[in-house]
Amino acid sequence: MVKNQQPEALQLKNITPILNALEIYDIKEVLVEKESIEECGLAERQLTIAVKVESRCEIQRQINSADHIFSF
Structure with missing residues (x-):
């Protein structure tokens, strides 16, 4: 999910x-856990999609409270 990742x-x-x-597929929002990206030393701007x-x-x-969940 990081830009230029190989x-x-x-x-x-x-x-x-x-x-x-x-x-x-009408998925309107992708959530990223703040604590996880901080632990990895990443910033939101480094990700390949808007989150x-x-x-x-x-x-x-x-x-x-969600009806459907996709976890990557």
Whole structure:
């Protein structure tokens, strides 16, 4: 999910095209946990798609009230 990342070098699949296609499926919001990106030393601007950065607590609250959840 990081710009210019080369997952193939680690024999991993590049999921950026999948993430870019989310809006086709009417997925309006992608949440990223603030604590996790901070632990990884990342900033929101480094990510390949537009996201909403939320606290761990807020994401848990939204998960508990969601009808559908996709986790990557």
